[in-house]
Amino acid sequence: MYGNKSREQWSCSWRSVAIASWNCCRVVVNRAAGKAGSPRKAGDCCRLCVYCKHHSVSSRTVSSYYALEYRKTDTERMLKCYAFLTYPAPRISWVRGNTSIPETDRKEARDGVLYSLRSDQNIINTADPYYCHIHLPHEEWAAEWKMLDQLSNVEGSSIAIPCEYSSNTANSEGFSVVWTLNRNAVISVLASFNGTSHSYQPRVHINQSDFSLMLHDLAPNDSGEYLCNISTPHYTKLTVRTLQVENSGNTNEIVVGVMIGAAILVAVGVGVGVLFRKCRRKEEII
Incomplete structure (x- = not known):
């Protein structure tokens, strides 16, 4: 089944955008290295590797990766959740506190069979944490923002x-x-x-x-x-x-201002006390 293919040739999806699943691709790499594996899964993965090569993906090692970016301007705060070079297209969801919320905006790009997505979310309440979840068939990725x-x-x-x-x-x-x-x-x-x-x-x-x-x-x-x-x-x-x-x-x-203010209050208090005592004495004389 494998002919004279090298380990590198069989690993077109290994740590890549995974036209096949992570486990399937691991079987292909292990099988090519002489380790045990499932021929059925390996065969499926081989066919997908051919598909991958046909679309010029296997000639380069491409890994999916994810990121959460925080931006602040004079007028707004925003989160940007990224999924780069995935297959299939990921599903991105947002949560504020304990409540699911819709995304503010979305951008999508294609590179052959690969998807890159950016999902935006405006921060309207800095007291709440915000969560971005990226869902793919073979993995999940999560991010949290908190002030x-x-x-x-x-x-x-x-x-x-x-x-x-x-x-x-x-x-x-x-x-x-x-x-x-x-x-x-x-x-x-x-x-x-x-x-x-x-x-x-x-x-x-x-x-x-x-x-x-x-x-x-x-x-x-x-x-x-x-x-x-x-x-x-x-x-x-x-x-x-x-x-x-x-x-x-x-x-x-x-500090100096506070000290001066306190001194003035003390002086006023002393003056009021002296004036009060004088008034009392006059009343007693009368």
Whole structure:
């Protein structure tokens, strides 16, 4: 059945867009390598590999992949859920909190037999988490977006911005962390972790014990939305925190202003007390 085909020739769908299913393609690769497998399934997969080759897909190694993107402008917040190079076309669904919601918009492209889809969702309530689910016959992929409470600190200090994750996720194969800053609609990559920690901006690094972002010597232009992207091959979680850095000069002015205001209130209170006592004395004399 296999003739003189090499392992590479039989693996046209292995880790690819899967014209055949994942298990079927694994049978083909194992069979070509001399391992046990089901001839019936392998034969089906072989025919699909021929179909795949006929459509010029098998000449390149193409893997399906997925992503959730968060965008913020002056007027709106939006999520974009992507499925790249899949077969068949995936089904994409959205949930806000515990309620299923329709997508805001959708874009679709074809490359031969392969589908690439983008499903958009407007964020109308930042208090709710949003979920994107991508459904395919051979696999499922899910993503979550959540905004947490605002953080604040003063210029010149340090801060740790937490990132939400589970221990099961952190122990998964392909686990990665990426921290970005969205400030004035400009996105900057700050640091990442994929077994090794990398920093791309000064004064920042990832704490490898809990994947929080450490910021040192804060400046007012560090204010903005910080996004922690936790990803595995089958799951992505985006956690957003807004950081407000107060200018130390403004802080000092506020403190001085409060102290002056308090002094004025004390002085007024003393004056009222003295005036009250004088009035009482006059009444007693009369």
